[in-house]
Amino acid sequence: xxxxxxKGLINQKLMEGSPNITExxxxxxxxxxxxxxxxxIKKSLWFEIACCALVVPLFIGIALFSSHSSLKIYFGLFGAxxxxxxxxxxxxxKKINEFDQSVLPIKENLQQLIKxxxxxxxRYFQFNMALLPICFLVALFLGYNEKEPIAVLDNIFD
Numbered sequence: 001x002x003x004x005x006x007k008g009l010i011n012q013k014l015m016e017g018s019p020n021i022t023e024x025x026x027x028x029x030x031x032x033x034x035x036x037x038x039x040x041i042k043k044s045l046w047f048e049i050a051c052c053a054l055v056v057p058l059f060i061g062i063a064l065f066s067s068h069s070s071l072k073i074y075f076g077l078f079g080a081x082x083x084x085x086x087x088x089x090x091x092x093x094k095k096i097n098e099f100d101q102s103v104l105p106i107k108e109n110l111q112q113l114i115k116x117x118x119x120x121x122x123r124y125f126q127f128n129m130a131l132l133p134i135c136f137l138v139a140l141f142l143g144y145n146e147k148e149p150i151a152v153l154d155n156i157f158d
Contacts, residue, residue, distance in 0.1 A: 037113065038100050041120065045093045052086040055079075068150050070142035077138065085127070092120065 059079030063072045099112060 037117070038096060041096055041117075042093065042100075045089055045096070049086060049089045049093070052082050052089065056082050056086065068146065068148075070146045071150070074138060074142050078135070081131075 056079050059075040059082070063074075063076030063079055066072050066075070096116070099116060102109075102112075104112065
């Protein structure tokens with residue numbers, strides 16, 4: 001069998017096995033509830049919001065009730081930083097809900113979905129890459145300047 005024959009056979013098999021999907025069916029697939037991209041982003045955002053809702057009071061509680069100044073500063077700073085990020089997550093969720101409710105032609109819908117995914121991943125990556133060195137440097141500085149050992153942290157490594 002030559003390469004052209006194989007190519008023709010594969011194309012024929014692909015044409016026979018492909019279902020006829022209309023534009024409305026494709027739009028329904030994009031906005032479906034079970035496994036659409038938008039529903040996965042919504043679930044991810046709700047998870048992030050829930051984590052922030054748990055972490056912010058925990059961090060602020062540690063900052064208020066800790067007897068060590070370095071822990072107060074560290075957890076108070078990052079507890080305060082996560083408050084605006086929680087608001088940003090709500091903004092992203094609102095934006096995604098607006099997109100989910102919009103009725104656009106399929107091509108524009110896909111273009112907006114791709115743009116939204118690119119923006120979401122870019123901002124998420126930028127947030128993480130900006131926060132990592134800040135966390136590390138603040139922890140290093142505060143740990144270096146701590147006058148007395150912290151028994152709870154020392155017990156973790158024993």
